[in-house]
Amino acid sequence: MRTRWADGPEFVTQCPIRPGGSYTYRFTIQGQEGTLWWHAHSSWLRATVYEALIIHPKQGDSYPFTKSKRETTLLLGEWWNANPIDVFRQTMMTGGAPNVSDAYTINGQPGDLYNYSSQDTVIVPIDSSKTNLNQPLFFSVANHKLTVVRADTSYTKHFTTTVLMLGPGQTTDVLITGDQSPARYYLAASAYFNAQNAAFDNTTTTAILDYKSAPCSPN
Incomplete structure (x- = not known):
């Protein structure tokens, strides 16, 4: 908001950052709290160069909901x-369209449903009877409900769902309560696609929601 020169592709709003160089972005935050993300704008580097940008309430201000025990950021991507x-x-x-991706990722890892990635699975800790804050894009958690509290850094009327589906670039903050039996539960994300006769990556990426004292196998 109000600082558009801090956004855009190279040679349009600014020169690109040279390899080995650095650049300090200065931009305005007004009336925004929650999770956003930043990504590279040069060519297709945004496919691999991205990260979360989290805006906390001002010092002395509180959340309009019970503060969570843990905060975990989840970013969905393609590989x-x-x-x-x-x-x-x-x-x-x-x-034409870009070649179909070979995998989806959660925090850069494809999960254990891909043949070549049995060891590359993100573990998300959770405490029993505690509420946790996550930043998903398009995913579901086995046996758990998601309470949406923010979308694109704007507070929303709280609602509960079992599946969260968002478009590219969107962010959502949700609460997950550790109210299930201590175990390991899958977090999973896959594509929503309804165009006929068009190829797409019809695979699923996973992470593991890990309760303390949980058995080794995810449900």
Whole structure:
């Protein structure tokens, strides 16, 4: 808000940051609290260069809900077994859609449903009988409900759901209560796609919600 020059592709709003260089962004935050994200704007580097941007309430202010025991940020992404810049260049040459990704990721890890990634699964800790804050994009948690409290840094009327579906670039803050039997539960994300005869990555990425004193196998 109000500082648009801190956003945009290279050579449009500013020069790109050179390899090995640095740049300090100064931008205005007004009436925003919660989870946003930043990403690279040069070519297709946004496919791998991104991270969360979390805005806490001002000192002395409180949340309009009971403060959570833990706060965990989850970012959903895509993975290609190729240089994403090459994928982008091929797209520009053919005029078609980008090649279908080879996997989805949660915090950069594909999860254990992919044959080549049995050890690459994110573990999200949770305490029994405690409420936890997560930043999902499009996912569901086995045997757990999600209470939505914010969307794109704006507080919302609270509502509870079992599945959260958001478009690219959107962020949502939800509360998850550890009210199930101590165990390990899957967090899973997959694509929503309804275009006929169009290829898409029809796979599922997973992470594990881990209760203390839980058995080893996720439910």
